[in-house]
Amino acid sequence: MVSILAVAALGLAASGVAAYLVQREGVVASIDARLLRTVPDLKAIASGATTGGDTTTGTGTDTDTGPGPASAGGPGPTALATTGAAVSSPLTSVDAILRVAMKQVIPAANESVLGLIDGKPALVPAANLPFRMDEDAAFVARILAEADPTQVVIGTATGTEQTLRYLIVPVSAAGDPSSGLYVAAFDLDAELGLVAESFQTFVRVALAALIVVGLVAWVVAGRLLRPIRLLRDAAAGSTNAADLTERIPVTGHDDVSELATAINGMFDRLQASSLSQRRLLDDIGHELKTPITIIRGHLELLDIANVGEVRATRELAIDELDRMSTLVSEISLLASSSGPNFVELAEVDIESLTAFVGAKASALDPARTWRTESVNVLAQIDSRRITQAWLQLADNAVKYSTPGTPITILGEVAETPAGPHLNLSVQDAGPGIAVEVQEQIFERFRRLESSRGVYGSGLGLSIVSAIAEAHGGSVLLQSAQGAGSVFTISIPLVAEAAIPEALVGAEA
Numbered sequence: 001m002v003s004i005l006a007v008a009a010l011g012l013a014a015s016g017v018a019a020y021l022v023q024r025e026g027v028v029a030s031i032d033a034r035l036l037r038t039v040p041d042l043k044a045i046a047s048g049a050t051t052g053g054d055t056t057t058g059t060g061t062d063t064d065t066g067p068g069p070a071s072a073g074g075p076g077p078t079a080l081a082t083t084g085a086a087v088s089s090p091l092t093s094v095d096a097i098l099r100v101a102m103k104q105v106i107p108a109a110n111e112s113v114l115g116l117i118d119g120k121p122a123l124v125p126a127a128n129l130p131f132r133m134d135e136d137a138a139f140v141a142r143i144l145a146e147a148d149p150t151q152v153v154i155g156t157a158t159g160t161e162q163t164l165r166y167l168i169v170p171v172s173a174a175g176d177p178s179s180g181l182y183v184a185a186f187d188l189d190a191e192l193g194l195v196a197e198s199f200q201t202f203v204r205v206a207l208a209a210l211i212v213v214g215l216v217a218w219v220v221a222g223r224l225l226r227p228i229r230l231l232r233d234a235a236a237g238s239t240n241a242a243d244l245t246e247r248i249p250v251t252g253h254d255d256v257s258e259l260a261t262a263i264n265g266m267f268d269r270l271q272a273s274s275l276s277q278r279r280l281l282d283d284i285g286h287e288l289k290t291p292i293t294i295i296r297g298h299l300e301l302l303d304i305a306n307v308g309e310v311r312a313t314r315e316l317a318i319d320e321l322d323r324m325s326t327l328v329s330e331i332s333l334l335a336s337s338s339g340p341n342f343v344e345l346a347e348v349d350i351e352s353l354t355a356f357v358g359a360k361a362s363a364l365d366p367a368r369t370w371r372t373e374s375v376n377v378l379a380q381i382d383s384r385r386i387t388q389a390w391l392q393l394a395d396n397a398v399k400y401s402t403p404g405t406p407i408t409i410l411g412e413v414a415e416t417p418a419g420p421h422l423n424l425s426v427q428d429a430g431p432g433i434a435v436e437v438q439e440q441i442f443e444r445f446r447r448l449e450s451s452r453g454v455y456g457s458g459l460g461l462s463i464v465s466a467i468a469e470a471h472g473g474s475v476l477l478q479s480a481q482g483a484g485s486v487f488t489i490s491i492p493l494v495a496e497a498a499i500p501e502a503l504v505g506a507e508a
Contacts, residue, residue, distance in 0.1 A: 005214050012206040020199045027195055028165065031186045032154060034108065035167035038184050039152055042169055045104070046097045048090040094173050094180035098123050101182060110190040115171075116181040119144050131162065133185060143168055147181050156188065163188040227256045231263055244271040284331060291320035330459040337466035343382035350422065351376045354411040357387055361394035361409060368404060374411035379422050379493060381471060386424065386489070389467040392460045393426040393487045401430030401484070413493060420493040421473070427486045433479040442475065464489065 091097045098115035102123045105113055107130075114133040115123030121134035133139055139157055146153050146168060153168040164185040171180035230248045244267060248260040298313045336342055351374045358372035390409070397407050408427040413420055433441065442461050464487075465475045473491035 004217060005210060008213060009206075009210055012210070016199065016202045016206060019202070020195065023195045023198065024192060027191055028188070031165050031188070031191060035154065035165070035184055035186070036152075038167060038182070039169055041104075042097070042101060042171065042182055045100050046091060046171065046173070090174075092173055093176045094171050094178045095122070097171050097173060098180050098182060102126070107184075108186075110187040112185055112187075114183040114185075116140070116143070116183065118178055118180075130190075131187060133164075133183060139164070143181065143183055149179065162190075165191075224256065227260045231260060244274055280331075284327075288324060288327070291324050295320050327459070330463060333463055334459065334466055337463075337470055343385055343467075343470045345380045345382055347378050348381050348383045348386075349376075350374055350379055350411045350424075353383055353386070354409060354424075357390045357394070358409040360387075361391060361407070364391075364395055365398045365403075368398070369406040371406060371408040372410075373408065375413055377413055377422070377493075379491070381422075381491065382467075385467045385470070389464040389489055390424055390426070392464050393489070396460055396487070397426050397428040397430070397485075401428035405429035405484075414490075418492065422491045422493050423476075423488045424491070425486055425488040427484065429484040432481040432483050433477070433485055434481055438477055438479060441477075 091100065094117055098117065102113070102115055102125045105125055105127075107113055107125060107127055110130055112129040112131050112133055113125055114121055117123075121140060124132070124134060133143075136159065139159060142157055143166070146155060147170060148168075149170045149172070151170075155166055155168075157164045157166060165188045166183060166185035169182040169184075171182050227248060227250075247264045247267060250257050250260050250264070295317045298316055302313050303309050354372050354374035358370055362368075362370040394407065394409065401407065406429060408425075410423075410425040410427060412423050412425075414423050415421075442465055461475070468475050468489045468491065471491045473489065476488040476490050477485065478488070479485035
């Protein structure tokens, strides 16, 4: 806001100074024009064209504004605004010319005139003058120094009390050895008074305008930047991991409001991530506590003299350690699922992959009937990760379905509103899953009451979901109690356009 006010102030100052200088030059030009109108009048007086009467220096009619001196008998046209009678012969002395001029002149406002003969002030008008030049010795000395007997001189003199804009006209007469000077001057400060007052008024108005603009800008900027301040405060508060619930109020539809909405979305994701992380740590602690407690309890009660008990305890400890190792591996897999190069895409024959997964899955329970069905299609997938996820679904089907019931490994293409999807499914004939708990089974370490006593970490479906999401897809569930379940890994068939680039590595 300060920079805006500074730019506005500079603009107003520049325009004000420019306007002042233009007006000042106009006033000075007007003064010069009025002064130069004296020259033809003096020529007329010197040539004897007019005598007597009154002439005002500012009202004569110009027919000659040339810079030549006023000389009796000299050439040049004449033009006067007088009330006196014309004479037929020129004046023969400098004194006479200046006396006639002093009698005829009526000084304008802020103007004074002076006649000098042989370097000395000699004549002044009878009219009241606003200032007397003959009383200023320094100014008289300057006039004498600048006077030129061959031409008119115009200049500006700055004194202690006033600034004068003056005209020096040399006066001579044939047969008179004397030299004369006719000096007319305007008080420049007084003439510029209106301009100065106008500029002062402009300055006052400009200052008032700046104050008003500053107040309005302060109010408007405060309203515009309020969401930014709230965003800053919320971002500062988000560094406290214990509280990620603060959000920025969104009241408008401008760019700042959209930014606040985006930041609120970021806070939502941070809060969800933080809650997920805490829950994961709690679940890991709980899952690791069980095998540690089991091993510790058996070791504390172990009778080292009993060889059979030592052997059994050793086998139990190794089994629990293997379970812990599996748990750690699965947690590591989940952690890496959001990192780069988690999947490495290559063109895969889905019909061959279905047969391969079916053959490996049948080893999980050879007593069952295993069926495989597939379409003949090529897809860009990571066959290693997909095989891992597909076998995990098959393993779950073996664990939770009725023993001896058939399991089907199915690969097909389905049309969806988002385009064709590759569906890789495992269908069982088990007891099914109640609708109210179907979402819960995809949570990490979530185990239903019906699965108590079944070996597993509770991370299987989470891993399947992570692999599907890394391919730009998801895991679907169709199930009803008593009707079995169908778990499907659904992946966009044009996988390159749907998979996040950060998760894709080079082709295998």
